Amino acid sequence: MRTKILAAALLLSMVGFSSAHAAGEHIEYPDVKWSFEGPFGTFDRAALQRGFQVYKQVCSACHGMKKVHYRNLSALGYNEDEIKTIAAEYQITDGPNDEGDMFDRPGRPSDRFKSPYPNDNAGKFANNGALPPDLSLMIKARKDGADYVHALLTGYETPPEGEELLNGQHWNKYFAGHKIAMAAPLADGAVSYEDGTEGTVEQYALDVTHFLAWAAEPEMEKRKQTGIKVILFLVVFAGLMYAVKRKIWSKVH
Numbered sequence: 446m447r448t449k450i451l452a453a454a455l456l457l458s459m460v461g462f463s464s465a466h467a468a469g470e471h472i473e474y475p476d477v478k479w480s481f482e483g484p485f486g487t488f489d490r491a492a493l494q495r496g497f498q499v500y501k502q503v504c505s506a507c508h509g510m511k512k513v514h515y516r517n518l519s520a521l522g523y524n525e526d527e528i529k530t531i532a533a534e535y536q537i538t539d540g541p542n543d544e545g546d547m548f549d550r551p552g553r554p555s556d557r558f559k560s561p562y563p564n565d566n567a568g569k570f571a572n573n574g575a576l577p578p579d580l581s582l583m584i585k586a587r588k589d590g591a592d593y594v595h596a597l598l599t600g601y602e603t604p605p606e607g608e609e610l611l612n613g614q615h616w617n618k619y620f621a622g623h624k625i626a627m628a629a630p631l632a633d634g635a636v637s638y639e640d641g642t643e644g645t646v647e648q649y650a651l652d653v654t655h656f657l658a659w660a661a662e663p664e665m666e667k668r669k670q671t672g673i674k675v676i677l678f679l680v681v682f683a684g685l686m687y688a689v690k691r692k693i694w695s696k697v698h
């Protein structure tokens with residue numbers, strides 16, 4: 446009996462140790478003041494459009510966003526014709542046709558964002574064995590997702606002395622373990638914005654993260670508005686109930 450308890454205690458202490466160890470060093474990210482934070486937070490349409498441009502011109506070469514349909518881009522302020530044009534820039538595999546063959550056709554607003562690779566193995570093969578993850582829900586999948594992704598995109602450095610990088614590895618001060626299979630995707634001037642916003646790595650990182658935050662929770666603004674309405678209703682309702690209570694009890698002394 447006693448040995449059992451001892452063994453259990455030992456196991457528990459080992460679990461505690463390994464998880465603390467696995468957590469490794471604590472990495473802090475710069476705390477960005479996002480317009481979509483807080484109970485009244487909203488997305489910035491101009492930032493969303495710029496972020497979509499960065500995703501389209503840079504990230505979509507390696508990362509899919511399977512949960513987003515072209516028609517969802519109306520939330521960024523694009524009209525129907527603009528969305529049709531954007532979707533039609535892609536060749537989507539459809540089918541089978543009457544003869545049983547798959548065929549390519551221009552994209553439609555109802556299509557999902559086209560993935561860069563036909564399957565995961567092709568994605569791994571093109572990236573030294575590391576699969577670029579789908580970005581649809583990335584902001585939700587990581588703790589402090591928006592701050593993390595912004596930090597990651599701006600966190601590339603030459604490795605400190607004594608650290609060896611294998612072929613295809615890059616040093617990022619914000620990535621857990623620091624050795625990441627994604628090369629720094631952004632460079633100053635790589636994307637030219639039409640609205641005159643400066644094309645810097647920092648700006649691209651802010652904008653594309655804004656876009657990814659929207660993609661991960663497109664209903665965020667509606668959710669917050671509903672929350673505020675519910676609270677307003679409850680405040681008014683509580684006031685009303687208090688008045689009724691006073692009225693009913695006013696004759697009791």
Ligand code: HEC
Pocket residue numbers: 499500503504505506507508572575576577578583587594597598624625626627628630631653
């Ligand atoms: C040349 C291909 C390539 C491009 C372009 C690229 N990535 Fe990646 N990305 C990768 C690969 C490969 C990984 C997997 C890295 C790993 O697990 O070591 C990755 C991983 C990530 C991750 C996950 C990191 C984590 O915590 O696991 C995020 C977020 C990300 N990329 C965002 C972006 C964004 C945003 C862009 C556009 C600005 C972009 N990537 C452009 C190849 C790419």
